[in-house]
Amino acid sequence: MRIEAKDLEFGYNNNNNKNINNKNINKNNNKNKNKNIISRLSLTVDSHERTALIGPSGCGKSTLSHILAGNLKPQSGQVLIDNKPLPKHGFCPVQLICQHPEKAINPRWKLGKTLTEAWSPDAQFLEAMGIEKAWLNRYPVELSGGELQRFCIARALAPQTSFIIADEMSTMLDMITQAQIWQALLRIADERGLGLIAVTHSMELAKRVCSRVIEFESLME
Amino acid sequence: MLEVKNLSLFFRMYDRAFKRQDLKVISNLNIIARPGEIIAVAGSSGSGKSLLAHAILGILPKNAFMSGEMLWQKNPLTIKIQKRLRGKEFALVPQSVTYLDPLMKVGRQVSRSKDTTLNLFRRYQLDESAASLFPHELSGGMARRTLLGAALAGNPKLVIADEPTPGLSQDLAENAMAHLREMANNGAAVLLITHDIDLALRFADRIAVFYAGTTVETANAQDFANESHLRHPYSKALWRAMPQNGFEPAPGTQPYAGALPQGCLYAPRCPFATPLCINAQPESRHLRGGEVSCNHAD
Amino acid sequence: MSNRTSAAISASATLAIILAIYIAGALLPESALRANFSQKGLPPSFEHLFGTDFLGRDMFVRTCKGLSLSLSIGAVASAISAFIALAVGLAAALGSEFVDYAINWFIDVFMSVPHTVLIILISIALSRGAFGMMAGVAVTHWVSLARVIRGEVMQIRSQQYIAASRRFGKSSLWIARHHMLPHLMPQFFVGLILLFPHAILHESGLTFLGFGLPPEQPAVGVILSEAMKYISAGAIWLAVFPGLSLVVLVLLIDTLGHSARRLLAPREAQL
Numbered sequence: 001m002r003i004e005a006k007d008l009e010f011g012y013n014n015n016n017n018k019n020i021n022n023k024n025i026n027k028n029n030n031k032n033k034n035k036n037i038i039s040r041l042s043l044t045v046d047s048h049e050r051t052a053l054i055g056p057s058g059c060g061k062s063t064l065s066h067i068l069a070g071n072l073k074p075q076s077g078q079v080l081i082d083n084k085p086l087p088k089h090g091f092c093p094v095q096l097i098c099q100h101p102e103k104a105i106n107p108r109w110k111l112g113k114t115l116t117e118a119w120s121p122d123a124q125f126l127e128a129m130g131i132e133k134a135w136l137n138r139y140p141v142e143l144s145g146g147e148l149q150r151f152c153i154a155r156a157l158a159p160q161t162s163f164i165i166a167d168e169m170s171t172m173l174d175m176i177t178q179a180q181i182w183q184a185l186l187r188i189a190d191e192r193g194l195g196l197i198a199v200t201h202s203m204e205l206a207k208r209v210c211s212r213v214i215e216f217e218s219l220m221e
Numbered sequence: 222m223l224e225v226k227n228l229s230l231f232f233r234m235y236d237r238a239f240k241r242q243d244l245k246v247i248s249n250l251n252i253i254a255r256p257g258e259i260i261a262v263a264g265s266s267g268s269g270k271s272l273l274a275h276a277i278l279g280i281l282p283k284n285a286f287m288s289g290e291m292l293w294q295k296n297p298l299t300i301k302i303q304k305r306l307r308g309k310e311f312a313l314v315p316q317s318v319t320y321l322d323p324l325m326k327v328g329r330q331v332s333r334s335k336d337t338t339l340n341l342f343r344r345y346q347l348d349e350s351a352a353s354l355f356p357h358e359l360s361g362g363m364a365r366r367t368l369l370g371a372a373l374a375g376n377p378k379l380v381i382a383d384e385p386t387p388g389l390s391q392d393l394a395e396n397a398m399a400h401l402r403e404m405a406n407n408g409a410a411v412l413l414i415t416h417d418i419d420l421a422l423r424f425a426d427r428i429a430v431f432y433a434g435t436t437v438e439t440a441n442a443q444d445f446a447n448e449s450h451l452r453h454p455y456s457k458a459l460w461r462a463m464p465q466n467g468f469e470p471a472p473g474t475q476p477y478a479g480a481l482p483q484g485c486l487y488a489p490r491c492p493f494a495t496p497l498c499i500n501a502q503p504e505s506r507h508l509r510g511g512e513v514s515c516n517h518a519d
Numbered sequence: 520m521s522n523r524t525s526a527a528i529s530a531s532a533t534l535a536i537i538l539a540i541y542i543a544g545a546l547l548p549e550s551a552l553r554a555n556f557s558q559k560g561l562p563p564s565f566e567h568l569f570g571t572d573f574l575g576r577d578m579f580v581r582t583c584k585g586l587s588l589s590l591s592i593g594a595v596a597s598a599i600s601a602f603i604a605l606a607v608g609l610a611a612a613l614g615s616e617f618v619d620y621a622i623n624w625f626i627d628v629f630m631s632v633p634h635t636v637l638i639i640l641i642s643i644a645l646s647r648g649a650f651g652m653m654a655g656v657a658v659t660h661w662v663s664l665a666r667v668i669r670g671e672v673m674q675i676r677s678q679q680y681i682a683a684s685r686r687f688g689k690s691s692l693w694i695a696r697h698h699m700l701p702h703l704m705p706q707f708f709v710g711l712i713l714l715f716p717h718a719i720l721h722e723s724g725l726t727f728l729g730f731g732l733p734p735e736q737p738a739v740g741v742i743l744s745e746a747m748k749y750i751s752a753g754a755i756w757l758a759v760f761p762g763l764s765l766v767v768l769v770l771l772i773d774t775l776g777h778s779a780r781r782l783l784a785p786r787e788a789q790l
Contacts, residue, residue: 070686
C-alpha cells in the first residue's frame with residue numbers, strides 16, 4: 001500500500017476553512033499572515049518502509065499529520081491512498097495517534113468502551129499492548145499518560161487500518177514508557193505489514209524506529 | 222537557596238458516589254535549588270511535577286494537603302512569605318497559555334517598565350505591535366514567549382520554569398533556555414520542570430529524576446553519559462530505554478497516585494527489591510556527589 | 520463538610536419540600552374547598568393557617584392546591600421547553616453553517632420580542648386554559664438554554680476524540696448520541712430545573728391578569744386576582760400568604776437548580 005500527498009496547501013488564516021477550531025494544532029506562523037504553514041508539499045510513503053518525518057516543533061508536522069489522516073482538509077492538493085482519495089465515510093485506513101492521549105479519549109467513558117469503539121481486540125492483543133484487564137473499568141483520570149496512550153494505539157490498530165501516523169506520540173512520556181509502547185507498536189505493525197509514519201522532533205528516536213528519515217522542510221518546494 | 226525536604230502532597234477527591242479518595246501525588250520528595258545553577262526535575266507528564274512548582278509558590282488548590290518542609294534562604298517558607306515573594310523574588314514560567322489574563326492586553330501583563338518590556342519583546346522576537354493584542358490573538362508560540370517575558374521581567378532569585386519550551390521552534394527554545402542559563406549565571410536558582418530528558422541533559426547542571434511523585438535520584442548532568450555513573454535502578458532503566466542507548470524498556474508501569482505501594486515506589490518493578498524495600502520508603506542519602514533514595518545503590 | 524456534601528444536602532432538602540407541597544396539594548380533598556358561609560372572611564388562626572376567603576374556603580388548602588397545579592404545569596412546560604432547546608442546540612451545532620446561522624437569527628428574533636406578550640398571544644390563540652398556558656411558556660423559554668447547549672456542542676465537536684471517532688467510521692448520529700449527549704445531560708437537567716421558576720411565575724402572572732387559567736381552577740393567579748377586591752377592605756391575608764408561598768416555592772426551585780449544578784458539574788481532577 002502507498003500513501004501519497006500531492007501539492008498540499010494549508011494555512012490557518014484563510015477564511016474558507018471551517019476546521020480552524022481545532023486548537024490542538026500548532027499554529028506558529030502568525031509572523032507571516034499570508035504564508036501557509038504547508039505550501040506545495042508532496043510526499044509518498046510505502047507501507048513496507050517505516051518513515052520518520054522530522055522537524056522542530058511548530059513547523060507544521062502536526063498539521064500535515066491531521067491532513068494525512070483526513071481530519072483537516074487542505075485548501076488545495078489531495079491525499080491519495082493506493083491512488084484513491086481517503087474515504088469520506090466509514091473507517092479511515094489511515095489512523096492517527098496524537099501527542100496528548102488524554103485529549104484523544106472521551107473523559108466520561110470507561111476505558112473499556114474507548115477501547116472497543118473501533119474494534120474488539122482479544123486478550124492476547126491486549127497483553128501484547130501491555131493493557132491490564134483492570135484498566136478497562138477505570139475512567140481516564142485514573143490512568144497515566146503512558147497507560148492512556150496504549151489505549152489510543154490499540155484502538156488505532158483495527159484490522160481495517162493500513163497506515164499508522166504517530167504524531168509525537170511518545171513526547172510526553174518517560175523514556176521507559178516510550179520504549180515500551182514503541183516496541184509494542186512496531187511488533188504489531190511488522191506482523192500485519194502496516195505502514196508507519198513517525199512524526200517526531202527527536203532524531204535519536206527517528207533513527208531508532210524508522211528505516212527512512214525525511215526532514216519536514218525538504219518536502220516543500 | 223531553596224530546600225524541599227520530605228514534601229508530600231495529596232488531593233482529596235470525591236467520586237460520583239461521594240466516596241472520598243486521597244490521591245497522593247507527591248511523596249517524600251527532596252530537592253535543593255542552589256543559586257547559579259539549573260536543576261531539572263524530569264519525569265513523565267501528568268505525574269505531579271507541576272504541583273511541586275505550585276507548592277513552592279503557594280498556589281495549590283483548596284483540596285490539596287501538604288506535609289514536609291520547605292526552606293528559603295534557611296527560613297521556613299510560610300504562606301505569608303510565599304505571598305510576599307512570588308512575582309518578585311519568585312518567578313513562575315507557567316506551562317500553559319491559560320495563565321495569561323484573557324481580558325488584558327499582552328503588553329500590560331508583561332510590563333514592569335516601558336524599557337524592559339521592549340527589551341523583552343525584542344529578546345523573544347515579538348513584534349512591538351504584539352503588546353496591544355489580547356492573549357487569544359497570539360499564536361501558541363507567541364503566547365509562550367509572552368509568558369517567558371512576563372515571568373523573567375523582574376529580577377527574580379528563584380525561577381521556576383514549568384515546561385517552558387513545548388510549542389516553541391528550535392531556535393526560540395534554545396533562546397529561552399539560554400535566557401534561563403543567563404539568569405542562573407547572574408545568581409538566580411533555576412528549577413526547570415520538564416518531561417524532556419534530552420532538554421534537561423543539555424541545559425541543566427543537575428537532574429532530579431522524578432518517579433511516581435518522588436525524586437528517586439539527583440544526579441549531575443554528566444552522570445547520564447554512562448549508566449554506571451547513575452545511582453538508582455530506575456535512572457539506570459531510564460538510561461537503557463533512551464533511543465540512543467539501546468531502547469530497551471524495563472517492564473511495568475508507574476503506579477497510580479491512588480494506589481501507591483507502601484514502601485519504595487519503584488519496588489514493584491525493581492529487580493533488586495527485598496522485603497526491606499517493600500516495607501518502607503528508603504531515606505534520601507548522599508552518594509558519589511549526588512543523592513539517591515535506594516537501599517541498594519552503591 | 521465538603522462542597523459536594525453540602526450541595527447534596529441542600530438539593531435533597533429542597534427537593535423533599537417541593538415534593539411535599541406537590542403531594543399535599545394533590546391529596547387534599549376537593550371537599551376542603553367547599554364554600555362554608557359560617558366561616559367566611561376569617562383572619563389567619565391555628566384552625567385556618569392562611570385565613571379563609573369570602574366564601575369561607577380555607578386559604579391554606581387553596582394555596583396548596585394552587586401551588587401543586589403550578590408545579591405540574593411548570594414541569595410539563597419546562598420539560599417541553601428544555602427538549603426544544605436540546606434539539607435546536609444540537610441542530611445548530613451539528614448542522615450546516617446555514618442551519619446554524621438561521622437558528623441563531625431566529626434566537627435573536629425571539630429574544631428581542633418581549634416574551635410575556637408572546638405567551639399571552641399564544642395562550643389566547645389556543646383558547647387559554649392549561650394547554651394554552653403550557654404551550655405559550657414552552658415555546659418562548661427554550662432560547663437561552665438552546666444557546667448554552669449549542670456552545671457546549673461546539674466545544675466538544677472540536678475535541679480530538681470526536682475526530683478519532685469519525686476516523687473509526689462512526690456516523691454523526693452515533694457521535695451525538697454516545698459522545699455528546701452524556702456530556703450535555705448535566706447542563707440539560709440544570710437548565711430544565713432553572714426553567715421551572717420562569718414557567719411558574721408566568722403561569723401565575725398571566726392567570727392573575729386573566730389571560731391564563733379560567734377562574735374555576737384553584738390556581739394561585741386566580742387567588743391573587745380575587746384577593747385584589749378585598750385588600751382595600753383590610754383582608755390582606757388573602758393576598759399576602761398565597762403570594763409569599765409562591766415566592767418561596769420559586770426560590771426553593773432556584774436553590775435546587777443551583778445545588779444540582781454544583782453536584783453535576785464535571786469533576787475536575789487537578790493533576
